[in-house]
Every structure is written in structure tokens, then in C-alpha cells.
Amino acid sequence: MAKELVFGHQNPDTDAIGAAIAFSYLVNQLGYDTEAVALGEPNEETKFTLDKFGFNAPRVVQTVSNEVDAVMLVDHNEFQQSVSDIADVQVSHVVDHHRIANFNTANPLFYRAEPLGCTSTVIWKLYHEYKTAIPKEIAGIMMSSIISDTLLFKSPTTTPTDEIAVKDLASLAGVDYEAYGLEMLKAGTDLSAKSEQELVDMDAKSFEMNGKNVRIAQVNTVDVADVLKRQAQFTTVINAEIAQDRYDLFVFVITDILNSNSKAIVLGSDEAKAAFEHTFNQTITDDVAAMPGVVSRKKQIVPQLTAAF
Amino acid sequence: MAKELVFGHQNPDTDAIGAAIAFSYLVNQLGYDTEAVALGEPNEETKFTLDKFGFNAPRVVQTVSNEVDAVMLVDHNEFQQSVSDIADVQVSHVVDHHRIANFNTANPLFYRAEPLGCTSTVIWKLYHEYKTAIPKEIAGIMMSSIISDTLLFKSPTTTPTDEIAVKDLASLAGVDYEAYGLEMLKAGTDLSAKSEQELVDMDAKSFEMNGKNVRIAQVNTVDVADVLKRQAQFTTVINAEIAQDRYDLFVFVITDILNSNSKAIVLGSDEAKAAFEHTFNQTITDDVAAMPGVVSRKKQIVPQLTAAF
Numbered sequence: 001m002a003k004e005l006v007f008g009h010q011n012p013d014t015d016a017i018g019a020a021i022a023f024s025y026l027v028n029q030l031g032y033d034t035e036a037v038a039l040g041e042p043n044e045e046t047k048f049t050l051d052k053f054g055f056n057a058p059r060v061v062q063t064v065s066n067e068v069d070a071v072m073l074v075d076h077n078e079f080q081q082s083v084s085d086i087a088d089v090q091v092s093h094v095v096d097h098h099r100i101a102n103f104n105t106a107n108p109l110f111y112r113a114e115p116l117g118c119t120s121t122v123i124w125k126l127y128h129e130y131k132t133a134i135p136k137e138i139a140g141i142m143m144s145s146i147i148s149d150t151l152l153f154k155s156p157t158t159t160p161t162d163e164i165a166v167k168d169l170a171s172l173a174g175v176d177y178e179a180y181g182l183e184m185l186k187a188g189t190d191l192s193a194k195s196e197q198e199l200v201d202m203d204a205k206s207f208e209m210n211g212k213n214v215r216i217a218q219v220n221t222v223d224v225a226d227v228l229k230r231q232a233q234f235t236t237v238i239n240a241e242i243a244q245d246r247y248d249l250f251v252f253v254i255t256d257i258l259n260s261n262s263k264a265i266v267l268g269s270d271e272a273k274a275a276f277e278h279t280f281n282q283t284i285t286d287d288v289a290a291m292p293g294v295v296s297r298k299k300q301i302v303p304q305l306t307a308a309f
Numbered sequence: 310m311a312k313e314l315v316f317g318h319q320n321p322d323t324d325a326i327g328a329a330i331a332f333s334y335l336v337n338q339l340g341y342d343t344e345a346v347a348l349g350e351p352n353e354e355t356k357f358t359l360d361k362f363g364f365n366a367p368r369v370v371q372t373v374s375n376e377v378d379a380v381m382l383v384d385h386n387e388f389q390q391s392v393s394d395i396a397d398v399q400v401s402h403v404v405d406h407h408r409i410a411n412f413n414t415a416n417p418l419f420y421r422a423e424p425l426g427c428t429s430t431v432i433w434k435l436y437h438e439y440k441t442a443i444p445k446e447i448a449g450i451m452m453s454s455i456i457s458d459t460l461l462f463k464s465p466t467t468t469p470t471d472e473i474a475v476k477d478l479a480s481l482a483g484v485d486y487e488a489y490g491l492e493m494l495k496a497g498t499d500l501s502a503k504s505e506q507e508l509v510d511m512d513a514k515s516f517e518m519n520g521k522n523v524r525i526a527q528v529n530t531v532d533v534a535d536v537l538k539r540q541a542q543f544t545t546v547i548n549a550e551i552a553q554d555r556y557d558l559f560v561f562v563i564t565d566i567l568n569s570n571s572k573a574i575v576l577g578s579d580e581a582k583a584a585f586e587h588t589f590n591q592t593i594t595d596d597v598a599a600m601p602g603v604v605s606r607k608k609q610i611v612p613q614l615t616a617a618f
Contacts, residue, residue, distance in 0.1 A: 100420065101413040106615040108408055108424040108607065115417040129438055298417065306415040 003033045004092060005061065005068050007083065008119075009076035010039045011204055014046045014188075017058060018145035019074040019119040022138050023095055026123065027072070029132050034072060037061045039083055043202055045148060045188025052184075053140035053173070065089050075119040077103040080206045095122050098298060099306075102208055117155065117162035120145035124165040139172035147181040148188070151220075151257050157296045185257055189221045196233040200241070200252060207302060209309040212272065213246060216297050218253040224263050227254045228288070231265060235287060238267050248272045249305075255295050262291040279308040312342045313401060314370065314377050316392065317428075318385035319348045320513055323355045323497075326367060327454035328383040328428040331447050332404055335432065336381070338441050343381060346370045348392055352511055354457060354497025361493075362449035362482070374398050384428040386412040389515045404431050407607060408615075411517055426464065426471035429454035433474040448481035456490040457497070460529075460566050466605045494566055498530045505542040509550070509561060516611060518618040521581065522555060525606055527562040533572050536563045537597070540574060544596060547576050557581045558614075564604050571600040588617040 006024040008016025017038050024036035038058040042050060050057055064071055065088040072093035079086050079102050093110040094103075097119050114122050120142040127134050134142070146166050150158040153166075170177035191199055204217035221227050238250050249268035256262065266276055266284050273284055282289040294300045315333040317325025326347055333345035347367040351359060359366055373380055374397040381402035388395050388411050402419040403412075406428050423431050429451040436443050443451070455475050459467040462475075479486035500508055513526035530536050547559050558577035565571065575585055575593050582593055591598045603609045 097417055099414045099417055100409070104410040104412075105408045106612045108406055109422060110424060111409065111420055111422040113418060113420040115419060303415045 001031065001033050002070065003035065003068055004070045004072055005064050006034050006036045006072040006074060006093075007039055007058075007061070007064075008074045009081040009205065010083075011202060012038050012040050012046065013043065013203055014049055014148035015119050015145040016075045017042055017046050018049065018141040018148075019095065019123055020058060021055065022120060022123045022142045022145075023072065023074050023093075023126075025135070025138055026127055026130065026132055027093070030130060035059075037064075043188060044190055045184060048184055048187035049141060049144040049148075052180075053137045053144075055137065055141065074123075077101075077113075078207070079103060080208065095119055095126070097122060099302065116159050117157045118146040118149035118165075120149075121159075121162045121165045124169065125161075134169070134172055136173055139169040140175060143169035143173055143175065143177060144180075144184055147177065147184060151260070151295060152178070152181040152185060154257070154260050155296045155299075157299045185220065186222070189257065191219060191221060191227060196230055196237045199227075200234060200237045205297070206245075206247075207306070209306045212248040212309045214272075214305060214309075215241070215245070215247045215250045216253065216301060217251070218255060218297055220255050220257045222256065222258050224254050224256050224261075228263065231288070234265055235267065238265065242267060249276065251276070251301065253291065253294070253297065253301070257295070260293065260295050262294045264289050264291050275308045276305070279304050310340065310342050311379065312344065312377055313379045313381055314373050315343045315345045315381040315383060315402075316348055316367075316370070316373075317383050318390040318514065319392075320511060321347050321349050321355065322352065322512055323358055323457035324428050324454040325384045326351055326355050327358065327450040327457075328404065328432055329367060330364060331429060331432045331451045331454075332381065332383050332402075332435075334444070334447055335436055335439065335441055336402070339439060344368070346373075352497060353499055354493060357493055357496035358450060358453040358457075361489075362446040362453075364446065364450065383432075386410075386422075387516070388412060389517065404428055404435070406431060408611065425468050426466045427455040427458035427474075429458075430468075430471045430474045433478065434470075443478070443481055445482055448478040449484060452478035452482055452484065452486060453490075453493055456486065456493060460569070460604060461487070461490040461494060463566070463569050464605045464608075466608045494529070495531070498566065500528060500530060500536060505539055505546045508536075509543060509546045514606070515554075515556075516615070518615045521557040521618045523581075523614060523618075524550070524554070524556045524559045525562065525610060526560070527564060527606055529564050529566045531565065531567050533563050533565050533570075537572065540597070543574055544576065547574065551576060558585060560585070560610065562600065562603070562606065562610070566604070569602065569604050571603045573598050573600050584617045585614070588613050 006020045008020050020036040024034045036058050042057045063085045064083050065085045070090040070092045074095050096113045097116050207214045249272035252265040253262050315329045317329050329345040333343045345367050351366050372394045373392050374394045379399040379401045383404050405422045406425050516523045558581035561574040562571050
């Protein structure tokens with residue numbers, strides 16, 4: 001069987017990398033020949049997780065069609081969030097927990113999505129369905145992915161299945177998931193060493209919404225005011241990206257993971273900003289809008305903006 | 310939980326109707342409130358199956374947004390093959406075995422596709438995963454769907470899983486699947502009572518292929534020459550549809566289910582017909598091309614034409 005690559009989205013978070021490692025291991029047990037790779041370097045939280053469970057960071061690839069004919073996507077499906085030459089290879093498998101958009105294939109494929117809190121929760125179900133034992137280290141990285149995506153069950157994306165999976169995986173990994181989870185999330189909130197450019201790009205995704213080109217970036221912190229001290233520099237970086245990539249709207253979401261609130265720097269066309277204000281019933285003052293109770297881009301921002309446009 | 314409708318594609322075949330009935334029953338057992346409906350009347354083969362296992366034909370709907378906010382799709386995903394107002398409702402679930410194209414959602418969803426011979430085979434797996442007992446009649450209609458889609462395992466789309474599922478379901482239904490399957494397939498090949506318009510529309514699907522509008526219809530028979538006696542009338546009907554719906558290419562595939570061969574009436578633009586000839590390495594003579602060994606639209610026609618365009 002020809003080798004395939006398995007990878008998550010651009011600007012990988014812990015689930016994009018953890019799900020790739022976990023799914024690659026699973027399908028290799030089932031007879032496929034795959035390698036987990038990544039579309040970028042791991043962030044601080046993911047590095048903490050990889051170190052903890054003894055993994056090296058996956059090899060970073062810029063293109064895939066020079067290596068393989070077919071790929072497996074985890075934690076994304078939208079082509080603009082995937083590898084640059086995704087249209088040149090066959091997508092044989094997808095495991096995901098997002099909406100489906102800007103995705104198409106010429107051939108039937110294995111596609112498994114469920115509206116759960118994390119792709120690694122879906123993969124945890126697949127291990128059970130395929131009666132495949134989960135090694136201790138793989139359990140640790142899948143658990144970390146679910147804790148990351150659900151903010152330790154505080155995100156409204158969390159489902160009972162995510163909690164069951166974390167408890168099962170924590171027991172396999174031999175970890176106290178609550179203590180470990182807080183430590184891991186905190187490792188991801190040390191933003192001081194990062195440049196404004198790095199923070200704006202770190203967890204940013206593009207969305208096509210009825211012809212509008214929307215970019216939504218997110219950082220987690222325990223001190224929103226501290227991050228907003230750098231607003232002027234963020235604005236410069238974001239306006240340069242808007243000019244270069246012609247975004248109609250750029251939303252940079254700063255999420256307080258302790259209190260489950262966000263503030264956002266919102267830049268773009270007047271029309272798009274008005275749509276944002278109307279959608280979230282918030283005024284943008286000096287380019288900043290409050291987003292009370294909002295922590296999930298997938299559930300609390302993307303569908304609402306998609307409907308608005 | 311608000312009621313949802315479950316349905317297969319336009320011009321329903323046995324799997325489009327059987328999978329809707331089987332998936333609706335499964336999710337109702339899991340706590341959803343759904344009704345299986347159809348986007349058209351059952352064909353002769355499906356009527357034979359519904360009669361055999363004691364089902365009425367599902368209610369035919371033209372629109373769904375007047376009844377429900379959300380729907381579940383089986384055996385299709387491409388919007389142009391779905392209900393006319395599919396863009397006005399939320400798609401909460403999809404179970405399918407086709408390529409993904411012209412499909413998008415604003416929200417995360419349950420999407421389950423596998424490259425198996427039949428959607429009902431995927432649903433058979435779901436019954437097992439959710440540990441839900443399959444009633445005798447539901448087993449009968451799922452078995453019939455798989456036999457129909459795989460032409461009793463003769464289609465190249467057939468996988469070992471399809472065969473295992475049919476044997477399991479036949480045992481639950483208390484039916485000799487080989488004798489029953491031949492009888493059922495033969496019931497679907499009595500084309501004499503149908504008008505040319507009915508035969509051209511009966512199992513026809515539209516595909517968007519890189520901007521080209523392609524229509525592929527298929528009928529099964531045990532006597533291709535007998536069907537081709539009506540070529541002049543088919544051509545009149547097809548040319549009228551090309552003029553009305555602006556198809557670039559219309560392929561009417563007449564499949565010999567005993568010998569696993571097809572002939573096709575091919576009409577459309579010179580450019581599209583040339584692409585067809587090149588793709589299948591066949592000459593179109595008097596609007597007819599041989600398609601030796603071809604029985605599966607999904608596996609042997611759609612991917613090849615998609616690649617060509």
C-alpha cells in the first residue's frame with residue numbers, strides 16, 4: 001500500500017498535531033503506511049504536551065504532492081486551511097469535528113465527522129470501534145488534545161463524550177488530568193516571548209463566507225488587559241495582512257481561559273465591521289469589541305458570521 | 310427534540326429509499342424524532358422490495374423547509390442531487406458512500422462516509438456500533454439496497470464488507486439472498502411499461518465538474534439491444550433536457566446486469582463529447598459508445614470524467 005501523509009490544519013494547535021499522531025498510529029495498525037506530519041511548528045502548549053509524552057515534533061511540510069499521491073486530513077477539511085497543494089492529491093480519509101466547506105473530492109472516501117469537542121475524541125471512538133489498543137503515550141497526547149480544544153471542559157463545545165474520553169485516556173496515560181490540564185493550558189498562555197506577528201498567525205484560520213474572505217485568529221491568556229497593551233502593534237500587523245491577502249474582515253480574539261470571556265480586535269471593511277457589530281450585538285470601540293461568554297471560534301463565532309454574510 | 314426528515318437523492322433508487330428507512334429507524338431508537346421521506350416515487354425494483362418486506366412507499370416531498378429546520382441526508386451529499394430548498398435548512402447528519410462535492414454547512418455535523426458498495430452497508434455498521442437490534446423487515450430492506458447497489462456483488466464497487474453485511478442481514482431477514490436478489494434485480498429491468506422520458510429520468514444524477522454541467526442517467530437491463538431499439542425517442546427526450554437545463558454532456562448508460570457491460574447514448578457539446586471519447590478511449594458512433602466492463606457510475610464514470618474536465 002502506497003505511503004500517505006496524515007496532517008492537521010495550518011497554524012497547528014495541540015489537536016491538529018495530536019490527532020495526526022493518533023490517527024496515523026491507528027491506521028498503521030490497520031495496515032496502512034502513513035506518517036504524521038504538520039503544516040507548521042508546534043505552539044508552546046503543544047511543545048509542552050509533546051515533551052511530556054515523549055514525542056518529537058512532527059516533520060513540517062510545505063507541500064505533499066512531491067512525496068505522496070494521497071493524504072489523510074485530521075481536524076480540518078476546508079482547502080484554504082490545508083496544505084498549499086491539497087488540490088493535487090487524493091484525500092482518502094478525513095476525521096474532523098468542524099463544519100464542511102470548500103471541500104470536494106473526485107472519489108468516494110472515508111469521512112468521519114461528529115459534532116464533538118475535539119477530533120481526538122472522534123479518534124478515541126475509532127480506536128474502540130476497530131478494537132485497537134491505545135498505547136500510553138498516544139493516550140496522553142489524545143487526552144491533551146481534548147483538554148486543549150475544550151479548555152478543560154469549559155468551552156461550550158464540550159460534550160459528555162469528550163469528558164468520558166478524557167477520563168478513559170487519563171487512566172491509560174496514568175495522569176491526573178485536572179492538574180495536568182491546568183498546567184498544560186497555562187504553558188500555552190505565556191505570550192510574552194512571542195512577537196505580535198507570531199501571535200496573530202499562531203492560531204489563525206481563513207473562512208470563505210458567501211464571497212467574503214474572513215480571517216479569525218485566537219490566543220488564550222489569563223490576562224486579557226496585558227495582551228491588549230500591545231494593541232497598536234497587533235493593528236499594524238493585522239492591517240498589513242488585510243492589505244496583502246485582501247481579507248474583508250479580520251477578528252483577533254483574545255480569550256480569558258479562566259473566566260471564559262473574550263475581547264476581539266476587529267479590523268476590515270466598514271460593511272464587514274457593521275455586520276460583526278450586528279451579529280454579536282456589540283459596539284467596536286477603538287477597534288476593540290467585547291465578546292462576553294465567547295471562547296469557541298467554531299461554535300460561537302464562525303456559524304454566526306457565516307449566517308450574517 | 311425537533312422533528313427532522315431523512316431522505317436520499319432525487320430519482321431515488323432502492324438504496325436512497327432503503328437507507329432513509331433504515332437510518333430513520335436507527336436514530337429514532339437513539340432518541341431523535343425523524344421521518345423517512347423520499348424525493349420521488351419508488352422505481353419497479355424498489356416497489357418489489359417494499360412489498361416484499363411490508364413497507365409503504367415513503368411520503369414524497371418537494372420541499373422541506375416548510376416542515377422542519379434540520380434534515381439528515383442518506384446516499385448523497387451534492388446539493389443539486391438533493392431537495393430543492395436544501396440550502397434553507399441545517400444538515401445535521403449525512404451517511405453516504407459517494408465523493409463529496411457541492412456540499413457545505415455552517416455548523417459542525419455528523420458525517421459518515423465510507424468507500425463501500427452501498428450506504429446501507431455503512432448503516433449496518435452503525436447499527437452494530439450503537440448496539441441496536443435490526444428488525445427483520447429493516448434487515449430485508451437494507452439487504453435489498455446492498456444487492457441493488459452492488460448488482461449482487463458483480464459491481465466493482467463491491468467490498469468484502471458489503472458481502473458480510475448481506476449475509477448477516479439475509480440471515481436476520483430469513484431470506485435466501487441469491488435467489489431473492491436475482492428476482493429483485495429482474496423486477497427492476499422490466500422497462501417495457503416505462504416511457505422514454507421516465508427511463509431517462511429514473512436514475513439520473515447531475516454533477517458539476519470544473520464548471521461543466523454533466524448529467525449521467527443509468528438503466529439496468531438483461532437485453533441492451535432491446536432498449537436501444539428506442540434510441541431515436543431517447544435522443545429526443547435527452548436533447549430537450551440538454552436545451553432546458555443547459556447540460557454540457559448527457560450520458561445515458563444502459564447496463565447489462567448479466568454480463569456486466571454497458572452501452573451509452575452520449576449527447577452534448579462537441580468539446581464534451583470529445584472529452585468523453587478521450588476519457589474512455591471509445592468512439593461515439595451514431596451517438597452511441599460501448600463501455601465494456603462498466604457498470605458503476607460512481608466508480609467507473611464520475612471520477613474519470615471529473616478528472617478529464
